[in-house]
Amino acid sequence: EIVLTQSPATLFLSPGERATLSCRASQSVSSYLAWYQQKPGQAPRLLISETSNRATGIPARFSGSGSGTDFTLTISSLEPEDFAIYHCQQRRNWPVTFGGGTKVEIK
Amino acid sequence: EVQLVESGGGMVQPGGSLRLSCEVSGFIFSSYAMSWVRQAPGKGLEWVSAISGSGDNTYYPDSVKGRFTASRDNSKNTLYLQMNSLRVEDTALYYCATNPPSGSGYYYYFDYWGQGTLVTVSS
Numbered sequence: 001e002i003v004l005t006q007s008p009a010t011l012f013l014s015p016g017e018r019a020t021l022s023c024r025a026s027q028s029v030s031s032y033l034a035w036y037q038q039k040p041g042q043a044p045r046l047l048i049s050e051t052s053n054r055a056t057g058i059p060a061r062f063s064g065s066g067s068g069t070d071f072t073l074t075i076s077s078l079e080p081e082d083f084a085i086y087h088c089q090q091r092r093n094w095p096v097t098f099g100g101g102t103k104v105e106i107k
Numbered sequence: 108e109v110q111l112v113e114s115g116g117g118m119v120q121p122g123g124s125l126r127l128s129c130e131v132s133g134f135i136f137s138s139y140a141m142s143w144v145r146q147a148p149g150k151g152l153e154w155v156s157a158i159s160g161s162g163d164n165t166y167y168p169d170s171v172k173g174r175f176t177a178s179r180d181n182s183k184n185t186l187y188l189q190m191n192s193l194r195v196e197d198t199a200l201y202y203c204a205t206n207p208p209s210g211s212g213y214y215y216y217f218d219y220w221g222q223g224t225l226v227t228v229s230s
Contacts, residue, residue, distance in 0.1 A: 001168075034216040036152075043202055043220035044144075044152065055218065087152055091215040095168035096142075098152040 002026055002090050004099035012107040019075040021102045023088035028068045032092040035064055035073045038101075039084045047086075048073065078104070109133040109219045111203050116224030123193050127224055129186040129203030137161070137181040140206035140213040143188050145199035146223075153199075156188060157206060157215060171197075193228045200225050 003026040013019055023033065031051040036044035046055045048064040051071060061076040075082055083106050088099040115127040129141070142157040156177040157166040165177050176189040186203050201224050204217035 036217070043222055044217070045220070046216065046218045049214065049216050049218075089152070089216060094166055096154040096157070096215050098154070100151045 001095060002029060002093055002097050004088050004090060004097055006086075006088055006099035006102045008102060009100070010103045010105055012105050013078055014107045015078050015080055017078055019073075019078055019082070019104055021073040021075075021086055021104075023066075023071040023073070023099050025069045025071075025090060029090040029092035031067055032090055033064075033066070033071050034089045034091070035062075036087045036089065037082075037084050038087060044087060075104075109205070111205070111219060111221035113201065113203050113221045113224035116201065116226045118227040118229060119193055120230050121193060121195055121228055123228070124189070124191045125193065125226060127188040127190065127201055127203075127226070129188075129221055131184050131186070131203075131205075134205070134219075136179075136184045138208050140208075140215070141177075141179060141186045142204050142206055142215070142217060143175075143177065143186075144202045144204055144217060144220075145197075145226075146202070147196075147199040150199075155201075158186070159213065160208070190226070193226075195228050198226060198228045 005024045007022045035048040038044040052064045063074045085101045085103045110132045113129045143155045158177040162179045174192045178187045203221045205219040206213045
């Protein structure tokens with residue numbers, strides 16, 4: 001099973017700042033990595049698939065990069081609605097697995 | 108508009124069974140693989156099953172293999188999850204989610220989600 005480790009667990013930032021979230025895989029997942037945003041009491045929402053492809057309706061301030069075992073989600077300038085939990089997920093191998101999540105909190 | 112509505116959750120004793128349903132609309136159901144993903148209270152996400160568009164192929168992690176069975180009725184636009192031999196650690200909010208088509212297969216990431224149905228396993 002591929003283990004995904006997200007860091008940091010919590011990120012304290014202010015609106016307008018840049019957020020950089022990391023997801024590291026225990027073995028290569030090629031480019032088969034996705035990112036989701038989850039707000040309290042809501043289902044996750046797909047942000048990015050295949051490392052860097054933004055889903056429909058996702059603002060350009062969200063971008064993904066990386067390959068193999070190291071991946072990054074960048075939010076270029078945080079908006080108030082971006083404070084949430086972010087999950088990464090790999091589809092390279094069965095079972096599909098998720099990381100433990102990074103919470104982006106208001107400083 | 109894509110909609111997924113889960114139902115069937117509730118409280119059950121350890122060893123018991125539940126059947127979850129997910130009724131969908133707004134897309135061609137048979138073209139999509141479908142998955143169930145769960146989230147224990149305050150915890151992360153865990154994928155628990157996937158089923159191809161035709162229903163011919165199913166996939167499970169070891170944590171539920173042999174206990175959970177996914178099925179679908181494409182004529183009713185409905186996905187199911189039969190959960191047997193339930194354990195306390197199966198307590199979670201269960202989401203159904205879509206897996207979009209890709210050539211001859213599917214992309215096993217999750218592009219649309221329902222709001223979830225809560226399963227509580229407790230004595």
